[in-house]
Amino acid sequence: xxxxxxLGPEHLRSAMASYRDTLRAHRDExxxxxxxPVPDGDTGTNMALTLESVVDAVDDAADDMGALCTAIxxxxxxxxxxxxGVILSQILRGLSDVFRELDSAGPQDxxxxxxxxxxxxxxxxxxxxxxxxxxxxxxxxxxAEEAGGQGKALVDVVERARSTAADCLDRTxxxxxxxxxxxxxxxxxxxxxxxxxxxxxxxxxxPLPDPEPQPEPSGVxxxxxxxxxxxxxxxxxxxxxxxxxxxxxxxxVPAFRQAWGKxxxxxxxxxxDGLWNCHIHTDDIGAAIEAALERGRPRDIRVTxxxxxxxxxxxxxxxxxxxxxxxxxxxxxxxxxIVPTAVVVVGGGEGLHALFRSLGAHGVVAGGQSMNPSTAExxxxxxxxxxNAVVVLPNNKNIVAVAEQVDALTEK
Numbered sequence: 001x002x003x004x005x006x007l008g009p010e011h012l013r014s015a016m017a018s019y020r021d022t023l024r025a026h027r028d029e030x031x032x033x034x035x036x037p038v039p040d041g042d043t044g045t046n047m048a049l050t051l052e053s054v055v056d057a058v059d060d061a062a063d064d065m066g067a068l069c070t071a072i073x074x075x076x077x078x079x080x081x082x083x084x085g086v087i088l089s090q091i092l093r094g095l096s097d098v099f100r101e102l103d104s105a106g107p108q109d110x111x112x113x114x115x116x117x118x119x120x121x122x123x124x125x126x127x128x129x130x131x132x133x134x135x136x137x138x139x140x141x142x143x144a145e146e147a148g149g150q151g152k153a154l155v156d157v158v159e160r161a162r163s164t165a166a167d168c169l170d171r172t173x174x175x176x177x178x179x180x181x182x183x184x185x186x187x188x189x190x191x192x193x194x195x196x197x198x199x200x201x202x203x204x205x206x207p208l209p210d211p212e213p214q215p216e217p218s219g220v221x222x223x224x225x226x227x228x229x230x231x232x233x234x235x236x237x238x239x240x241x242x243x244x245x246x247x248x249x250x251x252x253v254p255a256f257r258q259a260w261g262k263x264x265x266x267x268x269x270x271x272x273d274g275l276w277n278c279h280i281h282t283d284d285i286g287a288a289i290e291a292a293l294e295r296g297r298p299r300d301i302r303v304t305x306x307x308x309x310x311x312x313x314x315x316x317x318x319x320x321x322x323x324x325x326x327x328x329x330x331x332x333x334x335x336x337x338i339v340p341t342a343v344v345v346v347g348g349g350e351g352l353h354a355l356f357r358s359l360g361a362h363g364v365v366a367g368g369q370s371m372n373p374s375t376a377e378x379x380x381x382x383x384x385x386x387x388n389a390v391v392v393l394p395n396n397k398n399i400v401a402v403a404e405q406v407d408a409l410t411e412k
Contacts, residue, residue: 003155008065008103012065013061013063027044029044030043030047033186033190036186037265038266038306039310040309053076053080056075058075066101072092073093076089077093086268089270090120093120094120107157114137114140115144117137130175131172131175133188135168141161155204158196169186238306242278244300245300246295246296247276248295256269264280264281264283265281265282341388342386343360345364346392368395372399390412
């Protein structure tokens with residue numbers, strides 16, 4: 001295809017869908033890099049879910065730039081999940097604020113939009129930290145401005161923004177000690193880099209990139225790092241993530257941020273026009289909510305136990321480091337002592353397999369809603385399990401019949 005000279009509303013709509021698709025494909029890759037601010041392995045998931053909401057919103061929007069940008073900003077704000085999702089919503093809001101005034105966007109418009117995205121993201125975070133997605137977005141804006149100032153075409157501006165952002169992403173471990181300790185780059189930064197790939201897919205017909213193998217973070221960092229208050233941007237060993245929407249006047253938000261600064265960290269407050277998506281890590285859930293009640297109406301309150309999330313992620317990573325294949329796992333199970341009752345689990349995805357193994361499953365068989373294991377596969381796992389009796393956990397009603405057939409075929 002001929003490269004686009006300008007982005008129209010139909011191209012922006014397609015770019016959001018492509019960005020969602022590539023975040024879906026890279027979700028697990030991004031999750032594995034997630035060690036900051038909390039090593040809970042959900043950055044890729046949260047960014048992908050945020051884009052799911054964006055695409056749902058733009059599907060119902062009129063085909064003009066103003067309506068589309070309003071839908072992108074609103075959809076990302078309402079669908080944002082976690083720290084990374086809320087920051088991403090501000091990035092998309094910044095882009096939308098520039099694009100909404102245009103019929104179509106050219107090279108210099110894109111550069112202005114990336115700068116607005118960087119400034120909006122920085123403004124949402126109470127304590128911006130270098131070496132995170134914020135730094136990568138700023139680098140992309142600088143690259144785009146440089147190329148735009150040289151009179152480069154739209155695709156060239158996107159390529160320059162991407163290459164500058166990629167170089168910055170590679171240097172994030174030099175800026176943030178926890179990344180260097182873990183031997184990884186910033187997870188959110190990688191998620192944002194994929195936005196440029198989505199633009200290049202739409203503007204130049206480039207294929208979306210396949211996920212690449214990433215180094216597993218150091219086990220010490222994943223197991224033990226929670227940070228100390230005042231260190232690495234103020235991330236503390238705080239128990240809970242609290243999120244909610246806040247209906248409040250825009251001029252009340254600075255005081256709200258200040259109040260939150262006394263009760264927690266990892267604070268992101270995104271939005272505008274009376275509606276805010278609020279995120280904090282804290283030990284005092286009540287105080288976090290009371291600060292909002294003093295200034296407006298919090299709703300859709302969500303509380304997550306971060307220690308439980310981190311522990312679950314540690315189990316998964318330990319399980320994944322314990323064996324590189326299903327064959328190794330089966331060999332280990334076959335060589336272990338006979339137990340009175342063994343457990344065979346059906347599950348979908350590498351992460352779930354690792355989690356089940358780390359929790360003591362003697363056999364794991366690939367399967368799920370759209371991929372039922374065969375009777376032979378399940379029977380082989382049962383026969384290999386080191387138990388006089390075997391409990392099969394099908395984890396899906398469609399697999400119960402297969403499990404019942406296995407019961408008739410084995411003597412266990």
